[in-house]
Amino acid sequence: MSEKNLKKIEELLELDCSQMLCPMPVIKLQNQIKKMEINQGVKIICTDPGTLHDIPTWCRLHNHEILEIKKIAEPDRKIIFYIQKIGA
């Protein structure tokens, strides 16, 4: 991740979707991004491995950028996405 992007991450909003199953994390992300300004970022915390497919797909379809995906191993089993709103 570039330094420019890192700076953006410091200002990220956080969305905790732990224990939610797809498509709920995608719906939460979609609704959050609707409320955000272009270039604003969001950090979304998930536990459903299905999000590894669904969140990047949704971002590609709507032209938003995934800055980073962090996978935290067991016992937490969390997947953290850092996303920047690009498309309208």
Add this chain to the structure above:
Amino acid sequence: MTIKTRRAVALISGGLDSLLATKVILDQGIHVEGINFYTGFCVEGHTQAIRKQEEKKQKRNNALWVAEQLGIKLHIIDVIEEYKDVLLNPKHGYGSNLNPCLDCKVFMVKKAKQWMEENNFDFMITGEVMGQRPMSQRKDTMPVISKESEIFDRLVRPLCAQHLPETLPEKEGWLDRNKLLNFHGRNRKPQIELAKKYGFLDYAQPAGGCCFLTNEHYSAKLVDLWTARGERNYELDDLVLLKIGRHIRPRPEFKLIIGREEGENNFMNGYKKAMGYFEIISHMGPLVLVDGKIKPEDRELAARIVARYSQGREESKVDLIYRDALGITHQLSVKPLAQDEILESWYV
């Protein structure tokens, strides 16, 4: 003079029919965006993500996959709360299980119409095929959907349009009726051929459609839940838990949800703060959630059932803890029930 690009909203379930219907319309130069409604009963979500034994299977939301194949935007809309009224009070009744298919379709088309108007779209498309489904896709029920949803002739069913009256987009010349299709009935061959022609290979074809309410076993578990609680209501977590584990109700007041494998146990761990549960200490065994309240006199029975599902099932004593919904921990040491002591009628 510029010609206005017409805009259509497509109901995308994630199955083959809505994929093909949308492709047929895209090929006519229409701008299409998809809508997918999440009722809580969609086969798409939930269990595929939970079970460890299915870990190697690709986990994806098929509606999103379809949208990506088509190169269209997909809007997923949470209708869980609104859908309760559709399920609990269906004007047109249920299908063979708790599936209110006709009311469901009317509801979805009506919701999509609202979205269509708010976002300046011109018409709507669905993947319906006349004669394909016994309740909502019949010659006599398809007009009911257009009428009750008040979409009227702005609803196009591209896969069987040639069997239906001309719609507004056809009358206005936005669509060429000759390029719409004439599929009919339950035979899936025409769809499979068309998919092949378009190069769509990896599409989903869930048995029984895309809704858990068509599933007999799932519907029975939902009825059991309502009976036990004395009211026909539910939350999303209830729907999720009905898809997980083995359900045993030895008393009307409580049900045990027994994890069947590691993936389910891991997922069920997330409910330990909100529900009572059993954990086996002396042997390997599943996590067991308790839905409802166990009376003190039934605690030992519940523990003996739980112990039956541990690796100590043949032992004379299994140690476990029961943490009730109030957070009070009870230590128990019990003899596991024998297999034939678990009554058939207890299985939900």
